[in-house]
Amino acid sequence: MWQQFCLVAPRARKYRHFRANLEQILFERDLIEKLEDLVYLLAVPLKSHQRTISSSVYTSQYTNMNNSPIGIFRLPREIHLKIFAELADARDCTTLGLTSVYFWSLALPVLHDKWAAYLGPWAGEKIVCVGDLVKANDYPPGLFSDAEILSFDQPEIRAALDLGSFFDEPKPVTLYDFSVFVMGRHQRLGTIWKGTEETELLIRCINSFADHSLVFNGPPKHDFKNFKEHCFYPRDQPWVLRNLTTKEFVRSEAIALKPEFIQGPRIRGIGFPHVILSRICWSSVPNADIGGLTEITRGVWAGHCFDITQLSKHIEMTRGETWIDVSSEVMDDISRIWERKYGPDWQERVIENIER
Structure with a gap:
């Protein structure tokens, strides 16, 4: 069948x-x-600390910006890393990184780990x-305990699944019902290297600047080679x-x-x-x-x-x-x-x- x-x-x-x-x-x-x-x-x-980031800006010469006259750069590097870690969206992380060579060097490993978090x-x-x-x-x-199985077969769950609407007797919950949104959620994957995702992300981030001159004149598009499949696997x-x-x-x-x-x-x-x-x-x-x-x-x-x-x-x-x-x-x-x-x-x- x-x-x-x-x-x-x-x-x-x-x-x-x-x-x-x-x-x-x-x-x-x-x-x-x-x-x-x-x-x-x-x-x-792989996590970022388990690999080598390949970039012309990812060097030690950019690790200390404490002498910069700009306020945010005078903060300790640890605070900068904390700021990047708090940015949940990869677009926000990329956009902040595009504001300077120094921030871009910090953004690269953080971006790797953010996308790695969607894998596996x-x-x-x-x-x-x-x-x-x-x-x-x-x-x-x-797979489940007896108590868990009993908990699935509740009237409110059957109602949400629309089980029994067209039956004389209520239809019980099955394992296949875990493939619908009432019992679960579709699993998203962060395969950034597929299609044109890298280019589209970069374009969206650059266009988010009201003044494009704020974007540093560097090689961010080239640096996205760090996020190819073989960099994670x-x-x-x-x-x-x-x-x-x-x-x-x-x-x-x-x-x-x-x-x-x-x-x-x-x-x-x-x-x-x-x-x-x-x-x-x-x-x-x-x-x-x-x-x-x-x-x-x-x-x-x-x-x-x-x-x-x-x-x-x-x-x-x-x-x-x-x-x-x-x-x-x-x-x-x-x-x-x-x-x-x-x-x-x-x-x-x-x-x-x-x-x-």
């Missing part, structure tokens, strides 16, 4: 819609970007890819997907069809999102669009907590702990699903589509 699926982090009351069935999500090129959002939901980005918001959260045919009281083990280090609930991990090089397909936490072709999705789906009805695989809608990892992090950080953080590398097991599952779709030469087919 056809059903559409949605990613939910029910305890965080957040969701991301696919509005598609599993076959479309896993195999259709038009949905690749939506599927890759799962990387940005789970991958923990579901790292450590319990997540499920839930089908719209899931029945009431059908939840992955350990370096590509020169291996990454791992971690199941924090079961203490299992999957290595990027073990699932990539070619080493050159690995781009930090993103992997062209088969990547971490495919691994997660093949194991976190949940529905009361078997899936009919992927070769009749029943177990895919009773995912062994449904409702678990995950993150995607650098292998070096994983090793450092888990010293003395026991973690299991399940890369081979996961790749066997992926092979089984893709072979049902494309046949025994599925890897060649996927590689051909990528390199086309």
